Amino acid sequence: MRRSLRGVVALLTALTLTAGTPAVANPAWTSLSYASALADNPLKGFLPFAGDHQTFPHSMEWFYLPLSDVMTGPRKFDWTAFETQLGAIAGRGHQGVFRFYLDYPGRPSGIPRYLLDQGLRTRPYTDFGNDGVSVAPDYNDPRLVAALENFITALGRRYDGDPRIGFITLGLIGFWGEWHTWPHDGTTEPENWMPSDDILARILHRYENAFAKTRLLARYPSAQNKNLDIGYHDDSFAFETLPPTSWHFVQRLIDEGVTDKWRRQPIGGELRPEIQSCLWDQPVTCTQYEDYTASVAQTHASWLINHAAFTGTGFTGDKYQRAVAGAKSLGYELTVTEAKLGRDRVSVRIANRGAAPFYYDWPAELAAVGHSGRVVRRWPTRWTVAGIQPGEEPTQLSSRINTRGLRPGRYDIVMRLPNPMPGGVPLRFANTGTDTTSGWLTLGSLKNR
Structure with missing residues (x-):
């Protein structure tokens, strides 16, 4: 800056x-x-999935896109679908936060067609209710690695600093673009579907080099990203956030020595879907959750997806006011x-x-x-x-x-x-x-x- x-x-x-x-x-x-x-100050607070939502104050909207929607060849791109989404959000006076994916359980594959036609190896799976709809690519295939690097470069060249964009979560790797392939990560099964550490480092550095203005967020703190100008997003916020459990978000920050990185790079994420509504009941009716105030205090999060606040008639009465206070407590x-x-x-x-x-x-x-x-x-x-x-x-x-x-x-x-x-x-x-x-x-x- x-x-x-x-x-x-x-x-x-x-x-x-x-x-x-x-x-x-x-x-x-x-x-x-x-x-x-106000709770709808820019670049902070609760986000819905993209749409014309009127039930809760917000300044940003979230969306996913499959890489196949924009990448048609090794260096060929059609940005129409992306522009349509970004333009609709901007038309409502909001900024977009987004993620591109290759593999989203339960959705058709986001792998560019030309890579499949070239014979890119894929793995079917039934985890997370997928039932073979999506497939996991071989992330170590040089053709896929080159495609991801070319895409990131093109995205940065075209959109770095675009004021319609609030934040970018890195995506592309793993289920939902969340940089994990559990349980296929070598912990419970012998084969690890994740890319090698060298490839992960290449993707991270390509992102950092492509974006000088727009802020980036990675799913997990790691040895490969701890020294980069990249923040983090906790997609199980107030559910698997607080220490000392090893895979919880704050414990990962502690283990990588980046608990103060929020001072330079943003933290975002998603309230775990199971608790997006019940967390604001009094008393809290969630069967499993973590203290929200403590989670904000220890992560210094600026924004969270909380689509439940925007669905149907939204929250009402005191529950609505508690959720508004929760949104206002995020960020600056x-x-x-x-x-x-x-x-x-x-x-x-x-x-x-x-x-x-x-x-x-x-x-x-x-x-x-x-x-x-x-x-x-x-x-x-x-x-x-x-x-x-x-x-x-x-x-x-x-x-x-x-x-x-x-x-x-x-x-x-x-x-x-x-x-x-x-x-x-x-x-x-x-x-x-x-x-x-x-x-x-x-x-x-x-x-x-």
């Missing part, structure tokens, strides 16, 4: 504070009031604690009261709002909130503004972090002065004379 705290332009006119006293070179900081941020919660409006500079202090940082370098903008309530001047900044850590002292940002040409009068000075995706939900600060539609936060008032 590239971070800069420099301002962009010079202030050329004198300003007067709200109280009418002359502006001074070193004005005082003014405290801003905290208010809980940024609040402007103080602002300072001086003769030639606007400064803010921003704290993170959430569980994780904001991971994208969205630039902030400042603006002047006239008495009519309209924005009459905008000032871009190089401010970024990316990487502001929870529980630490507020981060101070400062920028000059240029008011030349503004008519004399009093103006509200506001700031926001607009979503780079047209029509996307803006980041709303956890402050009472935040407009929940536009994202503008009022910092204070100044008089131009």
